[in-house]
Amino acid sequence: MKNVAFRQYLAASLVGLALVAVQVHQLVLRFGTEGANPRADLMQHQMAMELMDRPGFLVATLLFAMFALASHLALTTMAVWIYRRACAQAFPLRRDSFRYCMVFLAAAVLLAMFANRWLFPLSASFIDVELLMIQPLSPLLTWGVSLLVGGAFVVSIYSIFRRRRRIAFVAIVATGALALTAWSRGDGIREDPQKGLPDVIVLGVDSLRPDYIAAYGQVPAGIAPKIDQVLSEALVMEDVRTPLARTFVSYSSLLTGQNPINHGARFNLYPRSEFKRDDNLAWQLKKHGYTTMLAMDESRFANFDGSFGFDKTIVPKVGAIDFVVGGSFDLFATNLVLAAIPPTDALSTIQGNRAAYRSYRTDDHPERMIAGLRQTPSSAPLFLVSHLCLPHWPYLPGGLKKDSSLAWVNKVPGYADSPIQYLRAVAEADAQFATVIEELKRLNRLDNAILIVMSDHGEDFALERDQLEVAETGRMAGSYGHGSFALSDVQNHVVMGIQRYRGGRPQWSHRRVKGAGSVIDVAPTVADLIEMNGGQYEGISWMSAINETGDLPSRRIRYFENGLRSAGVERAHIDERAVADEMSYLYRVTTDGRFEIRPELLPQKLREKQRGAMLGSIGVMTDPVSNNAPGASGCWRMVDYARGTISCVGFPAPDPVAAELQRAVCSYYSRDAGVEAEWCTSHPAPAQPLTAYRTR
Template structure:
C-alpha cells in the first residue's frame, strides 16, 4: 500500500502561481539573454558612454533608489501578470481533469499570454530588439485578436466564479471607461485672450541647409517647410554654443554664456542663476509658463528655473541605465499609458527610449497642460533628430540617395518623423484655440556635423595644415559651420492663421535675440540685467539692418573620441568619465572644480557679416574663415579687407576673463598686427 507521503503533489492554486512565476522568470531570462546578444554593450557600458556613469557612481543613494524603484515596478508588473494567468487557470484547477491535463491547460494559457505580449510588441514596437515575431503569421491584428479573445474570456470566466458576475462586470466597465477616457482626452478650447500666447518651439540638431528655403528637397519636412514659407526667417543665425542646455539658457536670458555662466551641458545647477526675468514678468501678467522636452538627460531646466510646470521624462543619471535595460514586452506595452508617468517616470515621454517613444503622447501632454482661461508661455523642445537616430518604426524610403554616410542618412530619415511631430503639434494648437492670438518662434539649438564634403573648409595656404577643417557632432569644432548655424523663424497668428507677410531676412542673428525681442513685442519693463541680444522687430522687416553686428559662439568640452562616424564608447569614457559626478538628486553634473581647466580648452569665435574669426587653444595664431566660400586663412597670412581687427578686439574683450584664453598673447598685439600689414 502506498503511503500518503509518497503521493504526488496535487495541482493547487498556490502551486500554479509559483510554477507560473518560475516559468515567467525563465522566459524573461531567455529574452534578456537574446536581447543581450543583439545589444552587444551592457546597459551600464552604454550609460557610461552617454552620461559618464562609472561603477563608483552606483553608490549614490538617489541613483540607487531610482534604479531599485524601476526594478521593483518591473517585478511587480510581472507578478501581477502571473496572478492574472493563475486566476485564468483556477476553473481548470478545480475541475475533475487529471493533473496532466490541468498542466497542459496551464501551459497553453501561459504560452498564449506570452505569445500575445510578444505579438503586440512586434506590431506596436517593431524596432524593439524583442520584436522577433515581425514578418511572421503572428505579426497581424488578426492573430492578436485570435489570441486575446480566448485569453480574455478565460480570465472573465474565472473572475465570475471567484467574485461573481456583478462585481466582474463593474470592474470590466470601470477598466473599459478608463481606457476610453485616456484614448479620447482632448484639451479644452482656449478662451479669447487679449495677451498673445507665446510659443517657442526648439528642434534639436536641425540644420537650416536641410530645409526647402536653403535648397533641400521639401518632401523631407513638408509641414515645417510650409510653416517657414509663411514666416519670417532670420537667415543667418548662430547658437551661442552648440549644446542644448546652454542654448536654451542663452535664449531665455538673452545673454551669452560668459554672462549667465552656464558654459557647459550638465553644469552644476547651484552655480547658475536660475531666474529668468522673462518668466517673472510674464507671471506678473497672469501667464501660465510651461517647459517641455522629450529628452532631458543633458538639460537640467526644471521647475526651479521658474516654470509653473515642466513636462518630460524624469531627470537623473538612471535615465541612461533604465532606457537601455527596459526593452521587455510588458514594459513596452505600458510605457505609453497614463500609468507610466508614475510607474516608469524615466521612460515616460522619453525620446531617448526611441523604440517605444510616441511623439503624439508628448504633444498631447503639452497641449492638455496649457491654460484655457489665461495666456500661455510655452517653451517646447523636440529631440527626434538627436543621435542615435532611432524611432518606433523602421525608416521609410527617402527622396535622397545613399552616399555612404550612415549617420547623415539616418539623420535625414528622422526629418520626416520630426516633421510629423511638428505638424501635428501645430494642428493641435490650432484646434484647441491656442493659435487664435499667438507669437510663435521656431529655432534649432544647434546644427550637426557629418563630415560632409560640402562642409569641408579649404585653406588659402599651400602649406599643409594641422587644423581640423571638418567634423562630426555638435559643440566639438567651431570651424565646422553647420554645428553653429541654426534656424530662427517667427510668425504671428490670428484666428489660427499666419498674420504677417513672409520674408527671408539677411543679416546676422543669435538665439540670444529672442528674449529682448519678446520684451519689445509685449511691452515688458527692461530687466535689471542687460541683454546681450538685440530686439529684432520682425513686424518691421523692411527697415531691419545690422550690417555691423558681431555675434559670438564657443565650443563645448573637446572630446576627440566623439569626432567619428561611429563612437567608440571605451575611448569616450576614458576621455570624459573623470569630469563628472552624480549629485544628491541622482543627476549627473560637471565637476565644478574642473571649470577653469575646461574653459582653457574652449574654442571661441566671432562672426561679422560673412566672416568668422576664431581663436583655438591648440593653435599658435587666430584663423579667419570666409563663411560663404568656406576658405580658411591663417590670420598672419591674410591680406584682404575683412574687418579682422574689429573682430579680434571684440573677441578679446568678450572672453578676456576666461582662464587660459589667448595664451599666445594675440589680444595684446592687435594694433601691432594691424600696422605690420600696411
C-alpha cells in the same frame, strides 16, 4: 486538480523570473562588468554612492526593480490564467494539461517578444527574436501565435462576461466614466483669447538643420510637412545662429538674451552655482501675469526646472536616476506595460524620455504635454517653451520593414549623402510637432499669439557640401555632431520663424528675412512685441525689420564657443564606450541627485574652449590644444565660408576682416583667464594638423 493548477502557475512564475534574469544578464554584457566598460564603471560607482548615502534613490531603484519583476510575472501568470479560463470554456479536458499549458505559455511569451520588437524597434531585449520575424514563413508563425493567444484571450473574457454580467457591466460603465472624466477635466481652452496679452509659444526641434526645411529654399517640401506649412506663413530668418550648439546653453541664451560668457552657462551640465537662473524671459513674463510652462522630452543634459521661472515643467525626472535607470531599463514585458498605460510623471524616467531611447515611443511626450496644457489656467496668457529631441542621436533607424518614403531626398542635387536615419527622426518629430500645433489651436492658444518655430542647433555629418578645404594641405575636411567646432556653419545655423496671430490669422506676410541674427535676439524681440520693459539684453530686437519689411543688420559680429569635446562623438558612428571613457571623469552627483561638471575641472575645460567670432563670410577662432587631440598645437583658425576654406593664421591675421575679428574676440573674452596672454600677442601661424576638423 488544484495541484496541477499550482504547478502551472509555479512554472509560469519561474519562467517570468528566468526571463528577467536573462535580460539582466544581457544588460550586464552590454554595459560591461568590473570596469570593462567605462560607462558601467561610472554608473556602478554613482549607484553605489547613491545607495549608501541616499535612501530616496534606493527606494526609487527598488520600485523600478519591482516594476520589472511584476511586469514579467504578470505576463507569464496571466498567460496561464487565460489558458485555463479559455480551456474551461472550449476544451475542458485540456485545462489541467501541464504540457499544453507550457506550449501556450511559450506562444504567449513569443508573441510578447514580437510585440516588443514592433512597438520598440530600438529595444535590445531578446533582439535575436527578430530573426524569427524576417524569414519567408515568418508571417505564418506570427499569425499562428497571434490567433492562438488572441483567440484564447477573447474566449476567456467572454467567459467572465457570460457568468458575471452585472459585474462586467458595472466595470465597463465605471471605466467609461473615469475615461470621460479624465478627458474633460481641465480642458485649458483660453477664455476671450482676443483680450489681454498674447500667448508666447516657442516650439523647438532638436538638431533640425535649415537646409532640410523647405522654407529655406534648398530642398522640396515633404521631409517635415507640418513645420514646412507653419513656416510658409511665417517670417523666416535666413541666418540665425546659436552661440553654442548645445541644447542647454542654446536655450539659456534664448531665455536670457545673452551670450554664454554673460549668462554664465558655458557647457551642458554646468554647475548651478556658477550662473544665475532668476533673470530671464520666463521670470519676466511671470511678473506680467503669464503662466509659464516648459516641455522637453530629454532632461539628462538640459536640466531646466522651476528655478528658471517655469510654473510647470513636463520633463523626464531629472538626475542620477535618469542615468542609472533610464539608461538601462529595457525589458520586453515592462516595455509592453509602458505602451499600454498613459504616460505619467512617476514613470517619466522610462516613458517618453528620449534619452532612454530604447523604450521611447513618439506619442508619450506629446500626450504628457497636452495633459499639461489642458490644466493651465484658461484666464491667463501662456508662455510655452516646447522642445522635441527626436532628431538628436541616435536618430531613428528603420524597423523590421524598410521604409523608402524618404529615399527621394537622396536624389536631390547635393543631398545624395543625406543620412536616412536622421531624416526619419525629423519626419517623426514633425508628426509630434503637428500634434502639439493642433492642440494649441483647439485650446485657442494660437488665436492671439506670438509663435516662434526654431531649432536649438544644427547637426554635422561631414556631408560633402559641408566640408572645408584645409589651406595647408589642400585636403577636404568635415566634422560631426554639434557643439564640437565653434565655427561650424551647419552646427550653429538654426531654423527660426516667427509669426503674430490675431483672431487665429497670421498678421505678417510670409517672407525670408536676410541679415545676421542670433538666438539671443528672441527675448528682446518678444519683449518689444508685448511692450514689456526691464530686460537686460545683449541681443537685438527684430521689430524694425518686421515693421519696416526690411532685413536684419548685415555687419554684425556674432560670437561662438564650443562645448565639451569627445572623440567618441565626433565621428560618423558614435562610439558610446569611447565617449564614456573620455567624459565619465568630468561629472559628479550633487546633493539633490543631479549630474554636473566637477567645479575643480572648470578652469581646465575653459582653457580648452574654442572662442570665435563671425562677420559676413569670415570667421576666426582660438583653437587650443585639447586632451582629445594629442600631439597638436593651438593656433588661430580662419574660415572663409564663401570660398569654403579653413586655415591657420597668425596674430594679427593678414586679412583685415580676420584681424578685426581677432581683436573683437580678445576684447569680448578678456574676462576668461588666460585668453589675452595666450592668444592676443603677436606671433606667426604655426603649422600643425587640424584639431577641430577631421580629414577624410
